[in-house]
Amino acid sequence: MSVIAMDTATDVLALAVADEDGRLMSSLVEFLPRAHSRLLQPSLGHLLAGARMNIHDVKLCVTGVGPGSYTGVRIAVAAAKAIGHACAIPIVSVPTVDGMAMALACAEGQRFGAFMALIDARRDRAFGCWYRLEDGRLWAQCEPTVQALSDWFAIADRERASIVASGRRLGDSAEAQGVRVRPWNEIAPMMPTALVRLGLSGSYERFEGERVHDLAPLYVLPTEAEAKLGAKGEGGE
Amino acid sequence: MNILAIETSCDETSAAVVADGERVLGQVTASQMEIHRQFGGVVPEVASRRHVQAITRVVDTALAQAGLGFADLGAIGVTMGPGLLGALLVGVTAAKAYSLATGLPLVGVHHIAGHVAAALLEEPDRPPVRPPFLCLVASGGHTELYEVDASFAFKRLGGTRDDAAGEAYDKVARLIGLAYPGGPEVDRLARLGDPGRFSFPRGLLDDPSLDFSFSGMKTAVLVALDKLKRQGQAVPVEDVCASFQAAVIEVLVEKTRRAASMTGHRTVVVAGGVAANRGLRAAMQAMAAEEGLEVHFPSPALCTDNAAMIGAAAYLRAQEGRFDTLELGAYADLTLEEWQSGRYPMD
Ligand SMILES: [Zn+2]
Numbered sequence: 001m002s003v004i005a006m007d008t009a010t011d012v013l014a015l016a017v018a019d020e021d022g023r024l025m026s027s028l029v030e031f032l033p034r035a036h037s038r039l040l041q042p043s044l045g046h047l048l049a050g051a052r053m054n055i056h057d058v059k060l061c062v063t064g065v066g067p068g069s070y071t072g073v074r075i076a077v078a079a080a081k082a083i084g085h086a087c088a089i090p091i092v093s094v095p096t097v098d099g100m101a102m103a104l105a106c107a108e109g110q111r112f113g114a115f116m117a118l119i120d121a122r123r124d125r126a127f128g129c130w131y132r133l134e135d136g137r138l139w140a141q142c143e144p145t146v147q148a149l150s151d152w153f154a155i156a157d158r159e160r161a162s163i164v165a166s167g168r169r170l171g172d173s174a175e176a177q178g179v180r181v182r183p184w185n186e187i188a189p190m191m192p193t194a195l196v197r198l199g200l201s202g203s204y205e206r207f208e209g210e211r212v213h214d215l216a217p218l219y220v221l222p223t224e225a226e227a228k229l230g231a232k233g234e235g236g237e
Numbered sequence: 238m239n240i241l242a243i244e245t246s247c248d249e250t251s252a253a254v255v256a257d258g259e260r261v262l263g264q265v266t267a268s269q270m271e272i273h274r275q276f277g278g279v280v281p282e283v284a285s286r287r288h289v290q291a292i293t294r295v296v297d298t299a300l301a302q303a304g305l306g307f308a309d310l311g312a313i314g315v316t317m318g319p320g321l322l323g324a325l326l327v328g329v330t331a332a333k334a335y336s337l338a339t340g341l342p343l344v345g346v347h348h349i350a351g352h353v354a355a356a357l358l359e360e361p362d363r364p365p366v367r368p369p370f371l372c373l374v375a376s377g378g379h380t381e382l383y384e385v386d387a388s389f390a391f392k393r394l395g396g397t398r399d400d401a402a403g404e405a406y407d408k409v410a411r412l413i414g415l416a417y418p419g420g421p422e423v424d425r426l427a428r429l430g431d432p433g434r435f436s437f438p439r440g441l442l443d444d445p446s447l448d449f450s451f452s453g454m455k456t457a458v459l460v461a462l463d464k465l466k467r468q469g470q471a472v473p474v475e476d477v478c479a480s481f482q483a484a485v486i487e488v489l490v491e492k493t494r495r496a497a498s499m500t501g502h503r504t505v506v507v508a509g510g511v512a513a514n515r516g517l518r519a520a521m522q523a524m525a526a527e528e529g530l531e532v533h534f535p536s537p538a539l540c541t542d543n544a545a546m547i548g549a550a551a552y553l554r555a556q557e558g559r560f561d562t563l564e565l566g567a568y569a570d571l572t573l574e575e576w577q578s579g580r581y582p583m584d
Contacts, residue, residue: 037330040330045563074288074289074326074327081289085335223286225276225283
């Protein structure tokens with residue numbers, strides 16, 4: 001019996017096969033932008049084979065649901081829904097930023113402290129969330145959201161939070177503003193462990209049976225077309 | 238062999254179960270037309286979001302309609318291109334995950350081959366067609382003439398040099414202020430108008446090639462509308478639609494007639510969204526009667542984007558033992574030649 005976990009919302013593809021106690025049996029982290037759709041299913045097949053597991057031994061599927069790249073996040077979510085449907089197993093949805101923050105805590109060997117995960121959202125904004133880690137448990141201090149980088153950095157400064165940041169531009173902006181961030185591609189090797197740990201923590205929504213079809217990405221932002229339409233509807237332009 | 242087929246190339250999330258490439262056992266299409274109507278056209282990101290929302294539910298419902306489970310299937314077919322990349326990716330990703338989860342082999346299908354394969358599906362009032370035949374594909378994205386041989390291989394005879402026929406319909410509909418998608422509405426209004434009221438150009442009609450050009454027609458409609466406006470006259474919408482439709486149909490029918498006489502094919506298939514156009518159907522039937530040809534149209538429901546047609550094409554490919562791996566990609570610009578050869582472009 002095993003658990004699979006995956007995330008495709010950033011430039012990093014993270015995959016894990018673990019046992020029911022959350023011990024990794026095989027995992028993969030690829031920093032290969034725009035190749036997630038190619039690699040996800042074959043890699044998962046290889047990981048299962050490497051762990052001497054069959055897809056029918058999988059009893060739980062953990063998936064990162066974003067926020068992050070819109071196209072990217074749909075890859076893991078669509079795959080998880082199809083696997084959950086065909087194998088009739090539950091899916092646990094974990095925000096990608098939660099996984100990133102947990103991966104950062106793991107990488108730094110911390111069980112306590114404040115952590116922040118950011119993903120470039122262009123125009124000096126970032127998708128993100130910040131957390132308090134208490135004895136290894138992650139407590140989100142806000143909803144995953146998008147806001148100006150300067151606002152994120154102000155929170156991090158106030159809370160003395162360690163930051164993990166995905167996106168080169170974001171790293172450059174942080175450096176320019178004298179803010180220390182850990183680059184995501186350096187922390188990402190801990191993402192498979194983080195996803196499995198969070199997925200088995202019981203703190204996240206579980207989609208089971210008919211509800212597998214309801215699983216959706218966490219986009220945070222409406223599409224530009226919908227935002228414009230909404231603005232019109234409210235009398236603005 | 239029962240094939241589960243998935244189609245998400247544009248704005249319809251569709252799944253179907255097709256037996257032996259000809260019998261539709263179940264089909265569900267979650268249409269996004271109402272959503273995109275608000276935006277006056279398909280918004281790619283909106284379409285992709287709807288696809289991922291609906292994808293597994295349409296599969297589940299199609300299987301339930303067929304009364305089958307995954308264990309009763311022989312393969313999974315999916316549209317791999319051409320189309321909107323983000324939209325295609327949702328279908329391809331789900332199909333590959335279903336393939337991994339069930340061990341069923343995977344078949345990537347070219348969207349246009351799917352439109353043509355719609356003619357191979359059994360329908361209540363019409364026996365399925367078998368290749369070889371001549372085929373006109375006319376849709377929002379394509380206007381192409383092909384020879385289809387006995388093994389369902391395509392040879393392109395000609396095609397549009399600019400706009401697709403369906404695109405011209407939608408653009409003209411927008412010019413006269415009809416709601417999206419305007420094609421069917423132009424068809425409806427055309428039957429109420431005078432096709433001789435305006436003389437719109439017949440693009441490339443006198444050109445010996447089997448190519449088409451529709452951008453000039455759209456421009457001519459714009460010029461005519463401007464003139465009416467300057468003269469302070471109301472737009473005779475029905476007459477504009479009738480005259481425009483007459484021009485488009487004349488070229489489509491004449492080039493098809495020529496292609497039939499050049500190739501010697503006696504069977505003609507008209508496929509794609511524009512094949513649902515009633516004016517085109519009538520004119521093609523009349524031409525076929527004059528020339529002693531047999532012309533086939535899939536039913537209107539199978540002319541628009543749907544997964545059953547993808548299942549029919551996937552079946553033929555599976556019969557040849559041509560399957561794809563879990564590395565299958567999605568391609569916005571995949572050509573029929575690339576699909577036929579199996580040499581997909583590199584990203
Ligand atoms: Zn189409």
